[in-house]
Amino acid sequence: MTHAMPPDTRLPPMSALRAFEATVRHGSVSRAARELHLTDGAVSRAVRELEGELGFTLFRRSSRSVVPTPTAQVLAEDVAGALDRLRTALDRARRTAGPGRPLVLSCEPTLLIRWLIPRLAQLQAAVGSERELRLVSAGGVVHFERDGIDLAIRRNDFALADDVLAEPFLHEHIGPVCRADVATTLGPQQGEPLQGVLLHTATRPDAWGSWAALVGMRLQPTRAIRFEHFYQSLQAAVAGAGVAIGPLALVADDLASGVLCAPCGFVADGSSYQLMAPRAGVQEGPGDAFHAVLAWLRAACQELPATSPPTVGKRPQSPKRSTKARAPGRI
Template identity: 55%
Template sequence: MFSDKDGDPGSPLNDTRLPSLMALRCFEAAARRENFSQAAAELHLTHGAVSRAVRLLEDELGVALFERRSRRVFLTDSGRILARAVAGGLDLIRQAVEEIRLRAGQDRPLVLSCEPTLLMRWLIPRWPDFQAQHPEIEMHLIAGGGEFSFAKGIDLAIRRNDFPWPESYHAETLFTEKVGPVCRPDRLEWFEIKEGSTSLKPDAPQLHTRTRPDAWQEWAVAAGYPVRQALGQGFEHFYFSLQAAVAGLGVAIGPWHLVRDDVQSGVLVAPQGFVEDGSQYCLLSPAPLSSDGAGSKLLAWLRSMS
């Protein structure tokens, strides 16, 4: 006698095979972005490769996962069911990989990517303190700004939230950005200083940077000053504009954490103080940090330094 759980091993009713992981990754990226081209760019594949992977997945399952309209794609009901499951499964995999990497840091140095100017002017000067507190953690610091991928060997990243990152990334806020005009103490003649108020003179030389071209306008809005277009010397990176201010070439917009050491040592002054500009710096990881892992220790230290 056969029980109900017994049956023909070759029967379709007993087919528990899963689709290929690559097909599921292509589908998940396309479902999250609702755009095959963006999914292809994220996965470093061609549009055709992603489209074929999704089509093969649909053929294997026997259902349509997307409605295709012109250049946009939209999830069907079946697509939404699968998207939730695949996203949850990939998140579990990312969490496991992150925990393994952060727990087994002795196998290779953990890679922390940090925006270049923040790395040079704030993080590196304080890094010996982290090493003294956590000699068991080996971490490699690299400079990098803007978009990045954890698939390229980065374990953790510090970024300002001025660009969209994938929803799957886990973000922990480190500190709020505060900015203000800074110059050398012997260049205060560029400011109109009266009792109870300080303002930048119209002919004061302003320093600009390509990486944050709207810094002056954003500061004016945050501080409640009129927004005015002003010509001035431009530099490729924020670091150079701050060094130019130290050299006495003009007035730069200085984020507090990038100029704090210079202000406290008297190398620079901020006659109008600092105001929050609405942005934040975050520590990004591929999954939530384990409570006793290297990532959590780094997070606690970073917050203590801010």
């Protein structure tokens, strides 16, 4: 008598399934890698791992493209549906787990490092000492369900989905910041170009140009230094390497301690920070994390110094100011 072999109930790794589904959906390994925050090589290896698990090829490969087979197309649709159902189940479990589960807050990296972490004890008190608070450093569009995020802090520089609630809590004001001894290198008085070593960042490449347009100032740097991340340029300013564009909220502590000065003051750039959450997860009444964190953020921002004229340096701002908002950019 012939006995049927039992079905193979093993599942491939979730990372391989996600890489496969994204590659089919985008028709590109590179675009799938960008979505998943992986390298192209990592996505390719994950897809080949899945092919090894299944025992057959899922793509026709050439030097310029990957084309899914008909079987892969059908499988990708099924995997996408399964991933959606899994996300829904996980989101439902998070909502029903109650206030005892961790609260995951995603925040722009520079705001997290320079403003939120120094005030972590106060934020924890607002959330409740009995609830674990998890902070995630990230910028840009938020994938709440996919990444297990409850709340997010972002600048308002991208479009929001209809199912996302966003409430502003801080309007951004920007200006040059540096050490007091560096301020003496910035050049002559009003009407003359701003000189000195200017610190730039890849994540806000237009920061200096936007500020100069807002205040009607010309730039004539003696040298430029470029950094990958915004917080690196601010730390370089603290170290005396030059002058950076600093949002008031992110340099307020250094201004108060005298580590940095603002030789040209600050100007509103039209952007703001906002607290975001899925609408379905926000409840009215006491105990809701969104409203508790929002109330704390707004109260904490009231303690920030008001926008001001120059703090040192005797270099007045140009009186010409534009009301044009700064070009979008993530910190």
